[in-house]
Amino acid sequence: MGKSSAKRIQTSFLGAAEKKLLVKIAQRLPLWMTSDFLTWTGFVGAIICAVGYWLGTIHIEFLWISSFGLVVNWFGDSLDGTLARVRNTQRPTYGFFIDHSLDAFTICIMCIGAGLSPLFNFDIALLVLAGYLVISIHTYILTILKDEFLLNYGGFGPTEFRLVMIAINTVGIYVPWQKASLEICGFDFGFFDILAVVILVILWALNIYHFCQDLRYFAKKDPLKPYNPKRD
Numbered sequence: 001m002g003k004s005s006a007k008r009i010q011t012s013f014l015g016a017a018e019k020k021l022l023v024k025i026a027q028r029l030p031l032w033m034t035s036d037f038l039t040w041t042g043f044v045g046a047i048i049c050a051v052g053y054w055l056g057t058i059h060i061e062f063l064w065i066s067s068f069g070l071v072v073n074w075f076g077d078s079l080d081g082t083l084a085r086v087r088n089t090q091r092p093t094y095g096f097f098i099d100h101s102l103d104a105f106t107i108c109i110m111c112i113g114a115g116l117s118p119l120f121n122f123d124i125a126l127l128v129l130a131g132y133l134v135i136s137i138h139t140y141i142l143t144i145l146k147d148e149f150l151l152n153y154g155g156f157g158p159t160e161f162r163l164v165m166i167a168i169n170t171v172g173i174y175v176p177w178q179k180a181s182l183e184i185c186g187f188d189f190g191f192f193d194i195l196a197v198v199i200l201v202i203l204w205a206l207n208i209y210h211f212c213q214d215l216r217y218f219a220k221k222d223p224l225k226p227y228n229p230k231r232d
Contacts, residue, residue, distance in 0.1 A: 012152035042076025050113025131203035
C-alpha cells in the first residue's frame with residue numbers, strides 16, 4: 001500500500017504474473033480475512049522465518065521452517081494491499097503507515113534470524129539489513145518528493161528476494177556448506193557468507209545508481225538560484 005497519490009511502479013521479473021495471481025487469490029479469500037489480518041500474518045511469517053533460522057543451529061533441516069515463514073510472509077505482505085483494492089476498502093494513510101512500519105520490523109527480524117543461523121556470519125547479515133533499509137528509505141523519499149512508489153530495483157523486488165532466500169535455504173540443507181570457506185584478511189567467510197556479500201554489493205550498487213539518477217532529476221527540477229545580494 002503506497003501513498004494515495006503516488007504512482008505504483010512495478011517492473012520486477014515476476015511482477016506482472018504475481019499481480020494476476022494475487023488478484024485471483026484476493027477474490028477468493030473469505031470475508032473475515034481483512035487487510036489488517038494479512039498485514040499481521042506477514043509479520044508472523046517473518047517471526048517464523050527467524051525462528052527457523054535459529055533452530056537451524058540445532059539441525060540444518062529446520063531451515064524448512066524458515067522457508068515456510070518466507071512463504072507466509074509473502075502471502076500476508078503481498079496480499080494486504082491487493083485485497084483492499086479488490087474490495088475497494090483502501091485506507092491510504094493508515095495502510096501506508098502500518099504496512100511500511102511493520103516492513104521495517106520484518107526485515108530486521110529476518111536478517112537477525114539469518115545472522116543467528118549456521119549459514120551466515122552475523123555481521124554480514126546486519127550489513128545486508130543496512131543495505132535493504134537504505135533502499136527502503138530511498139523509496140519512501142521518492143514517494144513523497146516524486147510521487148512515485150517504486151516497488152523494485154533492477155528487476156528485483158521483495159518477492160524475488162524471498163525466492164533467493166528460499167533457494168539459499170534449500171541449498172544449505174542439501175549441500176555440505178560447512179566445508180566451503182575462504183579466509184580473507186583473517187576473517188573466515190563461508191560459502192553462504194560470500195553469497196550474502198554478493199547480495200550486499202548488488203543492494204548498494206542499486207542504491208548508489210538510483211541515488212545518482214534521482215540526484216540529477218531533482219537538480220534539474222529544483223535548480224540552484226544565483227546569489228543576488230541586496231544593494232544599498
